[in-house]
Amino acid sequence: MATLHLQSVRFMLTRWWRQALQALLACSAVGLAAPALALSPTPPPRPPVERLVPPIRIVAEQAREPVRIQAAVVQAEIVGLSVATRVELTLFNPNNAVLSGELQFPLSATQVVTGFALEINGELRDAVPVEKAKGRQVFEDVTRQRVDPALLEATQGNFHKLQVYPLPAAGTRRVVLEIRESIAPGRPPVWRLPLRFGRPVARLDVSVRAAQLPPNALDASLGADRLEARPMDGGSRLDLGRSDYSGANELRVTLPAASNKALTSTEHFRDRRYFVAELPIQEAAWPRQAPRKLGLLWDASGSGAARDHGRELALLEAYFRHLRDVEVQLVLVRHVAEPVQRFRVRGGDWTALRQALEGVAYDGATRMEALVPPSGSDLTLLFTDGIGNWGTGALAFGKTPTFAFTASAGAAVRTLRSPAEVSGGGVADLLSVPTAQALGLLTHERPRLMAVRSNEATDLETASLYPEAGRLAVAGVLNAPKATVRLTLSGPNGRTTTREFDVDTPRVEGGNKMPPVGVAAHRWAEMRLARLEANEALHRREIHDLGIHFRMATRETSLIVLDTLADYVRHDIEPPADLMPAWQRSRQQKSTNDAAERERSLNSVVSRFSKLVTWWETTYPKDSPQPEEGQASVQGSGVARPDAAMDRRRTEEEQRLSPPSRSREVQPPVAMAAPAPAPVMPAPAEARMAAAPAAPAAPTPGSAQAAPNATISLRAWQPNEPYVRRLREAKPEQLYAIYLDEKRGYLNSSAFFLDVADLLSERGEKDLAVRVLSNLAEMDLENRHLLRILAYRLLLIGQVQDALPLLGQVRRLAPDEPQSLRDLALAHAQAGDPQAAVDLLWEVVNRRWDPRFPDVELIALTELNAIAARSAAAGKPLDLTRVDPRLRRALPLDLRVALTWDADNTDIDLWVTDPNGEPCYFGRPLTRQGGHMSRDFTAGFGPEVFSLRDAKPGTYTVQARFYGHRQQVVAPATTLMVKLSTGYGSAGQQDRDLVVRLSGQGDRVTIGTFVVEGKASLQSLDPRSSNPETATN
Known part of the structure; x- marks a missing residue:
């Protein structure tokens, strides 16, 4: 026997449609601010809005026509x-x-x-x-x-x-x-x-x-x-x-x-027979008991501005006229739920509550799991578009009957339907349902499907627990040529009724000239998907399998x-079928080759790591280079060539450590004099930066290595957009209001929200800064570039728990990019979960990656060992049994710079110039005093990493240069994420994080400087010494 239980579904609206709605309707939200009468006259009935499907749209970003x-x-x-x-x-x-x-x-x-x-x-x-x-x-x-x-x-x-x-x-x-x-x-x-x-x-x-x-x-x-x-x-x-x-x-x-008969349809699809039936249900509704305490959940996120608030307020007006007296608990929900506000409606007068709703500022993301009925409510009303984009939870209304109302085109009605119906409530779209009909949902109860059973059919699903247009849709899988399906429906005073209907497999008529059109299989799949996607995190595999089996585009396929x-x-x-025989033959050979390639890949990492250890163990000169007498300067620089023997040794090590990955604009070696100042390369006006204060990476008392006596200085942020000047001149109490005023003109600009969040954070308004940042999630939850920027900004201001779900989403969107794993790993380390960080970084080390990510395994490996060594030194050894013993060695550094960026097929280069005046970059990956630059990333994302084990005193200048892109879909700007560290891998590690925007090819921007004033002792930290085989989480 099969029994059906129903839950909810999560769907979201595309970025371009949502932004158009926000732009069109932003002014309507402001227009609601007119004073309300104590008891407004009954509004005239508003006709339903015909739901026009938006037109097909073709996007080609670089098209002139x-x-x-x-x-x-x-x-x-x-x-x-x-x-x-x-x-x-x-x-x-x-x-x-x-x-x-x-x-x-x-x-x-x-x-x-x-x-x-x-x-x-x-x-x-x-x-x-x-x-x-x-x-x-x-x-x-x-x-x-x-x-x-x-x-x-x-x-x-x-x-x-x-x-x-x-x-x-x-x-x-x-x-x-x-x-x-x-x-x-x-x-x-x-x-x-x-x-x-x-x-x-x-x-x-x-x-x-x-x-x-x-x-x-x-x-x-x-x-x-x-x-x-x-x-x-x-x-x-x-x-x-x-x-x-x-x-x-x-x-x-x-x-x-x-x-008025049941309509049934069957379809044979991949060895199973599916049916779908639409059954007439004519039972009348009965009065609902009036609540004494009413919950009101109001979605105040940015997309809420696109709702038709006039229709929402008209429904509330009619309902309060019906109830006359009731206590209301109002909760505004954005990326978090705000504290409960309590109002008392007497004789239908809801003036104070209406004014509160009319004054709502729609801003920020939507956290679906925060839409929880207020405690003690007898019944709850929810006004939302049903589109969640913050956090990881799903809707769950519990046992409080909850009615969800939408009033915007493109609202995710199906997301709301199941959890609302399971709670004993329901869903209505106010754009297509008249106010009187929506009011009837609140004042009267309807027959509700309690269970569906059959002995001859399994996997039963339904589109709704309530009849729609007088009919109830049920689908399932037939195990016999004929099946009887029984429905249990609720009735007045707790009574239930039972209905039955039969499903027969039709006979094929030879005279039928037109082949039958079957929809039963895909209709069943859609109903099941709606139920599974109510809690997508728990059902991703089944959603994936359904999409593959039915050849459907879903959230997972x-x-x-x-x-x-x-x-x-x-x-x-x-x-496709015509290529399948040849594909199967070729695939067998490929499987054999893949196993051998995985072994070669790991051995390659071991070999490259051994060379990196040799670099780390080598002692490089820290004195000032002296020009040879009579030697000419290079290219008119006025700087002489260094010692020839050292130059030869460095050239050999450059070839060993960093095999060339491209040939472009490689300059001849820059000669050095002692001490030459670092070249000054002013940043263009387009560059924007935000930085976090220096902070220790993690408290690790007892570490064997001391940090160098060094400080980090950052270039001041000098934005010049008009809205920034206006915000900077504002009084603290005016700052948020001015932001809301400017926001209407920048709904599509991620830079606007980033800049405002920086200013709010600078003024100590951290909670508002997070709210403003969360608007980026409202733009496009499936844009991994945008999500990376958002997550980095949240990490920058210490909101690690908010950043982790976003980086988890990036990993799901881009499991083929090592940066998605690395970003999530480093966020776990920052969140105090080094074991999760090490496990994710090992996945980066142990997988084969596309050649456009050169030596990303070595970068992840040095980070893995640094995290493991610091944790061991703090008395909390990690489980490294998965890590190849040949790769367990930490290489602590005096100075380290890591650069990543948000754009694919985009070339950004990291430059670090030392006190000798010698730059370290892709064309000169090893400097005289041992500064080392990782392999060049020319195809996007990074990271590029500068490392220096033993830093001589002086000033080190950090710069980045944008060489250009090879995309046929071009972003207006590229965002750089930079982490500068001193004492990397030691107890005294200090980090500074920055976010920089570059908008034009050839842009070069000075990020900041290290100033090293003295030298401290340096000892190797080996995670093997504090990681016994018995170590566990």
Whole structure:
């Protein structure tokens, strides 16, 4: 016997749609500030807003002229209340450059993408499912090779994006989308096909076939134009053709009204028979007991400005008129929940509460787990868009009946439905539901599904616990040709009723000219996904498996098309059926080669680490270099060449330590005199910095190594944007209000929120700084570059616990990038969890990475050993049994600089100039006194690390230079994250962290300086000496 239990689902809205809404509606929030009357007159009924699906949108960031849809061909088949649609789009790139394009398109709640295809060499190739993070990785890898990938992803909410590369210069590319849906059982049912493309389409052709329906049973229109159906074998057909189509209408096909009988549909999919049934439920509602104490959860995050507050307040007005007297507990929720505010409504007068709501400042992110009904509430109302982007928890309302109301286009209604219904409450979209109908949810109870059971069907799912439009949707898997399904429904006074219906597997009729359109399997999968995604963290694997099995784009899976068989083999992705035999043969050989390659990779790390240890053990001269008599200066610098023997030794060690990774702008060795001042390279105006005060990395009393007597000085931050000047001149009590005033013009600017957060932190307003920073999460929760910047800023101000979930999200988005693991590891170390840090860093060391991340294993290994040695010196040895014994040795340093950045395919270089005037950089990776620069990262992210074991006294100048990018999607600026350390790996380690923005190729910025005033003794810290094999967590 199968029994059904339901939970909630989490979906989110895409960045571009949300920002457009915020910009359009920001002013409406301010307009609500008019004084309220003691008892407002009953507002006139507000008609529902027709939910228009946004148009298909093509994004090509570098296009001088917009990429457009040249032709659209739509073919649809309607069988009963099921529809299968094929959309073929021809994309035209009018520019003289090859571009990467992104097709963004929304779907309705009942639609699901079941496939897509991309034109390759004139033929359409079907997509295959892939893990979402792997799909993004493969797409980017293949794009770097300038070949033909395409990737379809589900983003926030029921929005999707299809990335296509390349869009040929002055050429076209065809893509095909396959969509299945079920028509809502209205009276009568209507199928809608949005034909909104944003820009004119040269040619539009639409063909719709309706099975077993005569032409006079259909009523079709496109806008104001009526369309005539014509007969065809087994049904009717509608055809529509337009040239230079620029309309924003939708095709509507009205079908015959459904009967009051149960509608069932079955489908055989991959060895299982699925069914979906829509059952008429006609029981009447009954009065609900009025609450004495009402909870009110109000989403005050930045996206809340886009809600229609007029409709929300109209519902509250009507409800308080009905209740007359009630105590209200108000909780405003952003990235955290604010303290409870209590109000008393008497005789329907809610003036004070209304004024409080009208004065809300919508700002910051949304923490879903903070939306908890106030203690003691008999019933709770929640007003939100249902889109969470802060923290890791899910909605859980407990036993308090909670009613969630949305009032913004694109709200995640499905996210709210299950937890609200499980609590005994419900959900309503105020844009499509009249106030009187929404009020009825609060004043009356309805029949509620308590359980679904069957002996002949399993894996039962439902779309809602309440009937919608008088019908209840149930889906499951048939284990027999015929099944009986029993429903238990709630009734008045605690009574329950039982309903039954039968599901039969239909016989195939030989005379049917039109093949059946099945939606039962994917409808079942959508219902199950909605339940699992209510707590995504617990169900990621099952969500992934469903997406792979049903070839769907989900939160854990995408659909991808690759160019060649070799691409599918190299990335271990199952290809379309026609390539499968060859793929299986090639894959067997690849598995054998991979095992040997993993062993070679680890041995390579051991060999390179041995060379690094040799560098660390070498003694380098600390005296001032003397010019040889009569030797000419180099390139007119006025500086003579150093000792020839030392120059030869350094050249040999440079070749040994840092094999060349590129040839570009490598300058000849800079000659030195004693002591030469460090060259001054002024930073451009575009550079912005924020820094944290120096702080010890971790208290490690008893460490064997003393830190050098050195200080770190940072270049002052000098922003010059108008809003910064205005904020700096503001009085403390005016600062936040001015920020809110300026915010409207910078909703899409991450730099604005970063700058304001820096100012607030500088003024001691840490909580407000975090709120302002959290707006970055509202922009795009799937942009790993933005999340990295946000997490680094949170770490900068000590908000480690807020940063960890964000870095965990980055790791899930980019498991193929070692930086995602390294960032998370170092955050765990900062959070006081060195074991987690060491385990993650070992994963970086022990994995094979793309060649564009040279020697990242060595950087992670030195960090692993430093953390382990400091923890051991503090009397807390870590478990290093996973770490190869040949790699367990700490190499403490006097000075260390680590540089990372947020952009892929972008080249940033780290320069450190010592007191001799000698720079250490990619072209000179080893200096006379032993300064060492890690391998050059030319393809993005970093890190690049400068290390100096034994620092001579004097000034060391730290600089960064932006050489440029090779992206076809270009960010307006690149953000650098810099960590400067003295006494690295010792008890006295001191760190300074900075965030710097560079916006133009050739920019060079001075980060800061080390000033070393004296020398302390230096001894090696070996984690092996304090890590017995029995050490544990």
